[in-house]
Amino acid sequence: MAVNIRRFTDYLPIAGVRLGVAQSNMRYPERDDMVIIELAEGSQCAGVFTRNAFCAAPVSVCRQHLQHSTPRYLLINTGNANAGTGEQGWQDALQSCQQLAEAGQCAMEQVLPFSTGVIGEPLNMTAFERGIPAALQDLSDDHWDRAAAGIMTTDTVPKGYSQQLVIAGETVTITGLSKGAGMIKPDMATMLGFIATDASIDAVLLQRWCGQLADSSFNRITIDGDTSTNDCCMLIASGRGGLHIDRDDSPGADALFAALKQAFQVLAQAIVRDGEGATKFVTLQVNGAAQPQEALDVAYTVAHSPLVKTAMYASDANWGRILAAVGRAGIDDLQVDQVNIFLNDVQIVENGGRCASYQEEHGAAVLAQAEFLVRIELGRGDCSDTLWTSDLSHEYVSINADYRS
Amino acid sequence: MAVNIRRFTDYLPIAGVRLGVAQSNMRYPERDDMVIIELAEGSQCAGVFTRNAFCAAPVSVCRQHLQHSTPRYLLINTGNANAGTGEQGWQDALQSCQQLAEAGQCAMEQVLPFSTGVIGEPLNMTAFERGIPAALQDLSDDHWDRAAAGIMTTDTVPKGYSQQLVIAGETVTITGLSKGAGMIKPDMATMLGFIATDASIDAVLLQRWCGQLADSSFNRITIDGDTSTNDCCMLIASGRGGLHIDRDDSPGADALFAALKQAFQVLAQAIVRDGEGATKFVTLQVNGAAQPQEALDVAYTVAHSPLVKTAMYASDANWGRILAAVGRAGIDDLQVDQVNIFLNDVQIVENGGRCASYQEEHGAAVLAQAEFLVRIELGRGDCSDTLWTSDLSHEYVSINADYRS
Secondary structure, three states, X not given: OOOOOOOOOOOXXXXXXXXXXXXXXXXXXXXXXXXXXXXXXXXEEEEEEXXXXXXOHHHHHHHHHHHHOOOOEEEEEEEEOOOOOHHHHHHHHHHHHHHHHHHHOOOHHHEEEEEEXXXXXXXXXXXXXXXXXXXXXXXXXXXXXXXHHHOOOOOOOOEEEEEEEEEOOEEEEEEEEEEOOOOOOOOEOOOEEEEXXXXXXXXXXXXXXXXXXXXXXXXXXXXXXXXXOOOEEEEEEOOOOOOEEOOOOOOOHHHHHHHHHHHHHHHHHHHHHOOOXXXXXEEEEEEEEOOHHHHHHHXXXXXXXXXXXXXXXXXOOOHHHHHHHHHOOOOOOOOHHHOEEEEOOEEEXXXXXXXXXXXXXXXXXXXXXXXXXXXXXXXXXXXXXXXXXXXXXXXXXXXXXXXXX | XXXXXXXXXOOOOOOXXXXXXXXXXXXXXXXXXXXXXXXXXXXXXXXXXXXXXXOOHHHHHHHHHHXXXXXXXXXXXXXXXXOOOHHHHHHHHHHHHHHHHHHHOOOHHHEEEEEEEEOOOOOOHHHHHHHHHHHHHOOEOXXXXXXXXXXXXXXXXXXXXXXXXXXXXXXXXXXXXXXXXOOOOOOEOOOEEEEEEOOEEOHHHHHHHHXXXXXXXXXXXXXXXXXXXXXXXXXXEOXXXXXXXXXXXXXXXXXXXXXXXXXXXXXXXXXXXOOOOOOOEEEEXXXXXXXHHHHHHHHHHHHHOHHHHHHHHOOOOOHHHHHHHHXXXXXXXXXXXXXXXXXXXXXXXXXXXXXXXXXXXXXXXXXXXXXXXXXXXXXXOOXXXXXXXXXXXXXXXXXXXXXXX
């Protein structure tokens, strides 16, 4: 199942960025499962990574390489996450970088490795011997679509985004990919995002922006609350276009940031739309919080409530479940009679109780739609937050319970 | 579904405690749905209540009455939670107390009200007119079994416990009831526990013990992580037996506390065994934590992970999912290579990776059982915690999504 998402195909190339795809036989034969993204000399690259303490070996290597060099290649394999693999996993990740560095004539530290797939099994190193030369051979600035398909695990749809706009008189292109659908079927993991622009962005600024952009997109989605060991999101600035951004107040910086934010959010939301067993795409907005963290805590508590999620699956406007989730979100001095809750424009809770004008069929009509907004007003202050989530369906249980048995 | 639980019938009466059951037609006709527990003069009663900010009107009334008087009656109705009902709900709860106080000839503050059932609908007050006289008429020290059935909502089994033992040369009896199966089907809520002993216990000590006992039992179970608006747990000491406990170091205090702890834990675990859609009863033990809270955080993160819960449902010893949940439990300086995980005696994770000796069929054999232990060793210190949870099945989704639609 997937909610209002179709394969994106209108990719615009990014000058300075080429992509190559290959069949490496990492785990399954005859599928595109290895992707190389080549960055031209002078490109900048920033990243944010999983906060899971059990982060996979390629994530640790990636972090370290990013600190000590300017990347030339991103090497992505699907089928094996190289997670929970200890010292051997670390050595294997380094060796895959070494192989690409030799073939691509750069330093090993200029290669960033990304793995997604089964946890706890050793990497198939012969797959790199086969896949790296083939993917290098395949490099083209026109292969975004095949790359989006080549990094999928149990995604049902390749996920992409592309936009061209004029900022401060310069034409700027933004193109990106993402993958992920939860922590996915038994032993499968990882959300990945790769977003590139031909603008030139100062390296320190790029890293800060990457964090801020991920916080408003990939860090604001939840399907099942389970953080993978392999999550990575990379922002690439090839610098081949005419726009140069050195500081937050450079001409065009605001517009570029806004355009990148849209790219990040569309790609993040695509993961929710393709979420495991998802039949609903839900925007959860919390307003009137006293602190930013408070808004986020309430939003996550509601988004992770199995009772709220099953009610959404059933198109059941069960305001008691939403209310109970708000009530246990950890706000000690919550004034319950200040709380108002809306489904789109239908008010279901007024001053902490059932809204007098509310009729069940109005709530049910909103929830029968594939996409809707749940808006929670806390009446405590000016802080807000928004996140995106999916429902909890029979299909979710089937995907996660039945597959291996 | 329910895991290794059958109707308990061997109740021993508690001198000074009588129970009456009636059909009040609160929501459904012709079912026992109103219970009165009468406490003889001189009984002490302590309670712990939901921490949900949207606590129901009867919970607020109960808390207040408990502070200002010595209870003579507990009045419990099922079918309607009187939650999310605002000022009217508060007045209705008071009025139900007033009705019982008049009929039972005590002060209104000596009645404690408890409600469980639908959220957001006004109480059916004529049900009390019918139910209170009938339940008073029915009072007997032998009606624990019917009372256990009379407080059920969607529980599949009435839940009880009874034990007699000799402490410090005195015969002591402990008998209790509980109900709950999650936040239960659409709009139904509440876990309730009532435990009585004929020992005499100092009132201040009783309240402290009640909190400590609930923390090691009802506050250590989780089915779906959703806290109800109506949760209450009451500890009653009728004082009609020969054992008198004034202080923690009174003769027999340790033995009585231990016996009460067993009663609390059996009744709490009964709720998990009867959990919505439960097919597995899982004990989650976290050892080697640096702080008590850390052990609890890890245990809850694992217990609430939909991926871990669906894997248990599938009898799939998916150690990667458990590992990933431990990794996102918020321990910043977790040394992943110190982590070991066991299913009963089968080690699945050794030093943060797959245990070398582990074979998948051994893990699957453990998880194929209806009850098993997941033991997580963090290797950071001496703190431990244990909680009990159930799996996430198709039946859970059906109960929570399909019922109202």
